[in-house]
Amino acid sequence: MKDQRAIFLCGFMGAGKSSLGKALAKALGWPLLDTDQLLEERFGPIPQIFAQQGEGAFRQMEAQLARELAGKQGAVIATGGGFVLSEAVQEALEGCRLVYLAVPFETCYERIRGSNRPLVQRNSPQQLAALYEQRDAVYRRVCSILARNQGPLEESVAQLLKQVKA
Ligand code: S3P
Numbered sequence: 001m002k003d004q005r006a007i008f009l010c011g012f013m014g015a016g017k018s019s020l021g022k023a024l025a026k027a028l029g030w031p032l033l034d035t036d037q038l039l040e041e042r043f044g045p046i047p048q049i050f051a052q053q054g055e056g057a058f059r060q061m062e063a064q065l066a067r068e069l070a071g072k073q074g075a076v077i078a079t080g081g082g083f084v085l086s087e088a089v090q091e092a093l094e095g096c097r098l099v100y101l102a103v104p105f106e107t108c109y110e111r112i113r114g115s116n117r118p119l120v121q122r123n124s125p126q127q128l129a130a131l132y133e134q135r136d137a138v139y140r141r142v143c144s145i146l147a148r149n150q151g152p153l154e155e156s157v158a159q160l161l162k163q164v165k166a
Contacts, residue, residue: 025076032078102146
């Protein structure tokens, strides 16, 4: 692929950013990075960061990481669901290749219900649905590629590969 800029996968919790990211990275022969995992390696478990330092601190950690990853080449980067929502991150990632993995709320919710993600623990299904609606608009505005991830994984990967190569 001519364009070697890293591919940032964005979207709501449960959209399948990590699983699609893994398959996409394999198809491209690129490494997969995961912002949640990188932050957990540096700062400890995310639920603990939220509980002890608050969501604001977590968002600042994400912004710092975004500045570090912005120039990355030849990697697939799965981001946390809130990663591209802040202005600081959007500024840092200007000119980067951002893909929105658009998956209906119901599908996301089935995957995340019962998980220990702080936002899932704190919010009712109705609140999460409202959050999804709010965020969907932002992901659409910020990301230049709109991808789907609903049928078989191989098809989603093949489709996304076409999109990123186009
Ligand atoms: C968050 C999503 C999580 C993680 C954190 C906050 C969010 O990542 O970064 O719990 O604000 O949507 P996943 O999208 O990988 O679950």
